[in-house]
Structures are given as structure tokens and as C-alpha cells.
Amino acid sequence: MKRWILTLVAAVMTAGMTVPVLAAELGDDGLHKTEWFRDTFKDLQEDYEEAKAEGKQLLIIVEQRGCIYCQDMHEDAFTHPRVLAHLTDTYYPVQLDLHGANEMTDTDGESLEEREAARKWGVMFTPTMIFLPPEIDFSKPAIRQAVAVMPGAFKSGTTGDMMTWVAEERYLDQSEEDFQRYHARMIRERNDGDTH
Secondary structure, three states, rough: OHHHHHHHHHHHOOOOOOOOOOOEEEEEOOOOOOOOOOOOOOOOOHHHHHHOOOEEEEEEEEEEOOOHHHHHHHHHHHHOOOHHHHHHEEEEEEEEEOOOOOOOOOOOOOEEEHHHHHHHHHOOOOOEEEOOOOOOOOOOHHHHHEEEEEEEOOOHHHHHHHHHHHHHOOOHHOOOOHHHHHHHHHHHHHHHHOOO
């Protein structure tokens, strides 16, 4: 079967046609599933410790069933090589369901359902990416110590720039270059390197 699909893709590409993007795989909960999401008990204190042991930063991605913007992120931004490298090498991504009833533990130790955590954190859009710092304070909820929050779907350039900006801890000194200025500079640099 795999050989047949590869043959079909090769034939379509040879004919000069574009290949449609395959839909992201959905789990029984209706959320998009990937190899890079960490399958955890959603205890953010434990997830943080695991991330730290691997030399990574905890990244919470809130999604919901039927979210076309989540699908767009999974099929576009999350498949871009630079973004995918961050998702596998830099970050420890944990998926939460905006309307989920599964029990989880916030970074402050409070046990609650995923949907209660989303309300507690003020998350209203999906996808929402919550970037946590390298050192977490277990007395504060995740949202109160997030170094960046990215609500909504963005293309790979913006998503990759945000992931790099956080990974390089540029949020620590934004007096000369906040994220918007950094992102604009990265766009200019990418455009300057474009040979079209």
C-alpha cells in the first residue's frame, strides 16, 4: 500500500500537479495527534520535571474538537522543518483539550479538569500555545509564569520565529527588540535571502 501511494505521488508530481495536503490524524477525542506530542498524565509539575531532565522547555498546546485552525497548524506550520525541529528538540509539547473533562494538575499543584484549566488561564482561542520558562515556580499557575502565549493559528514563519525567540530567551530583555520587532527583522532577513 505504501509503495502504491508513493507511486501515485510521484506520478502526480511528474505531471506537474500539486499534491493535496493529507489531513492530520485525529484521535478518539477529536484532537489532532502527532508523534511529537508527549503522552502524559497531564500533571504539569511532572511534565516540567521530565522536560527539564531532557533539557527542554514545557510547551502547552490547547486545542479543541473540530478546530479548523488547529488542523491548519498541524498541516502547515507544524510540518515545516524549522518548526518541527523545535517541537522535537527544543520543547516538550503537551496537548490539552479546551473542553476536556480529563483531570490534570496545573503548575501550582491544583487538580482540575482540562476545561477548568482553560477557563482559569483565560484561554478562549484554539490553538493556543503557552510557553513556559526554563525554571518554573510551583506556587503559580502556568499562565501566570508563561514567557509567551500565542493564541490562534499562524503560518510557519511566525510560529518558528516565536519558538526561536522563546528558546533564545529574548523575552528577558525586550527594551530594544520585542517579539514584533524580532519577527519583522526575521521576515526582512528571510526576504533578503530569497533569490526569486
